[in-house]
Amino acid sequence: MGFLQGKRALITGIASQRSIATGIAEAMHREGAELVLTYQNEKLKSRVEDAAAEYGAKLVLPLDVADDGQINECFAQLGQHWDGLDILVHCIAFAPREAIEGDFLDGITRENYHIAHDISAYSLAALGKAARPLMKGRNGAILTLSYLGAERALANYNTMGVAKASLEATVRYMAMSVGPEGTRVNAISAGPIRTLAASGVANFRKMLTAFEAVAPLRRAITIEDVGNTAAFLCSDLARGITGEITYVDSGYNIMG
Ligand code: 0WD
Numbered sequence: 001m002g003f004l005q006g007k008r009a010l011i012t013g014i015a016s017q018r019s020i021a022t023g024i025a026e027a028m029h030r031e032g033a034e035l036v037l038t039y040q041n042e043k044l045k046s047r048v049e050d051a052a053a054e055y056g057a058k059l060v061l062p063l064d065v066a067d068d069g070q071i072n073e074c075f076a077q078l079g080q081h082w083d084g085l086d087i088l089v090h091c092i093a094f095a096p097r098e099a100i101e102g103d104f105l106d107g108i109t110r111e112n113y114h115i116a117h118d119i120s121a122y123s124l125a126a127l128g129k130a131a132r133p134l135m136k137g138r139n140g141a142i143l144t145l146s147y148l149g150a151e152r153a154l155a156n157y158n159t160m161g162v163a164k165a166s167l168e169a170t171v172r173y174m175a176m177s178v179g180p181e182g183t184r185v186n187a188i189s190a191g192p193i194r195t196l197a198a199s200g201v202a203n204f205r206k207m208l209t210a211f212e213a214v215a216p217l218r219r220a221i222t223i224e225d226v227g228n229t230a231a232f233l234c235s236d237l238a239r240g241i242t243g244e245i246t247y248v249d250s251g252y253n254i255m256g
Contacts, residue, residue: 002032003235008082009033010131012063013091013145014048015040018195020145021091022051023223027231029055033087036078038063040092065092065123075130085134087234090127090144093120093197099159101202108159116159121166128174128185135183141234142178142185144171145226146245148253150189156202168245175243184242186233191221191249216251 009028013021014037025035035057039048041064052060059081063074078085095116098107124144131142148154149161150168168187175185192211198204212220229248232238247253 002030003237004028004087004231005032007033007086007235008036008084009087009089009234010036010038010078010085011089011091012038012065012127013089014038014051015044015196016047017051018193018223019091020190020193020195020223020226021089023225023227024089024091024143024230025051025055025057025227027224027227028087028089028234031231031235033231034058036061036081038074040064065119065126068126071126071130075134079134082134084138085131086138086140088127088131088135088140088142089230089234090124090142092123093145093160093163095120095158095160095163095200097200100200101156101158104158112159113162116163117166120160120163121170124167124170125174128178132178132181132183135178136181138182139236139239140183141238142174142183143230143234144187146171146187146189147192148189148247148249150245155207160201171245172243179242184238186238186241186243187245188226188229188233189245189247189249189253190226191215191252193221193223193226195223211250211252214252214255215249216254219250221248221250 036059037057038061039045061074096112099112146164149157150164171187192208
């Protein structure tokens with residue numbers, strides 16, 4: 001029997017087979033969780049439906065986190081499908097291209113800053129707030145994905161780094177908010193993985209090569225690595241862990 005047997009999980013952020021959310025769906029399904037998946041737009045719908053078929057998810061819902069109406073509708077529909085939710089996985093980030101390349105100040109505008117924070121950080125709080133009534137009192141877990149650029153100034157990551165710092169602080173404040181109801185909130189700070197989102201970051205390939213040379217484990221991270229840690233963090237095995245940022249990065253962050 002898997003260690004997520006009987007758990008119900010909503011997983012956002014599947015955009016391709018390479019998405020980190022795909023690795024998380026795979027691991028959670030393997031450990032016995034029932035899944036519902038969301039897709040951002042019509043273009044991604046059929047891919048997410050394929051993933052749903054693979055992981056036995058009986059419901060697939062549209063969810064663009066820029067739209068409050070869609071957030072409300074998503075949880076209304078989820079509430080009709082399930083009478084409670086145990087796991088919420090947030091695998092969503094976006095920043096306009098010019099805000100994630102070159103000189104930080106050259107690429108930043110009020111609009112870019114706003115979009116990056118709205119989609120990449122505020123959305124975690126928005127989903128957590130909408131999910132709260134369904135998650136209350138079930139020893140549930142919320143999980144999001146961050147990156148080292150939240151705490152170090154890394155070339156090109158720029159505005160997304162600022163948004164990830166906000167996301168990590170949001171994890172801590174949410175943990176304080178829903179902890180008394182038995183819900184935990186954590187983040188995984190993943191090493192670089194070649195996904196659609198990563199291809200938007202300038203010089204990603206060069207960064208990956210440098211990462212493999214320096215990281216203690218001398219290898220890149222896979223979506224399976226992140227998926228397995230996500231499954232653990234959202235399970236009762238991790239019931240003492242909340243408000244934490246867990247590094248799944250071959251140890252890269254410990255290096256000077
Ligand atoms: O190296 C990496 N790939 C790392 C990614 C290292 C550390 C962290 N992360 C984070 C990302 O910042 C993100 O928060 O992991 C999370 C998942 O990213 P991913 O798996 O690397 O990327 P991808 O497969 O592209 O999924 C991200 C998805 C979007 O895909 P695209 O590429 O089409 O933008 O986030 C979703 C979308 O499906 N997304 C949204 N979903 C709902 N509403 C929205 C939105 N407005 N915007 C983006």
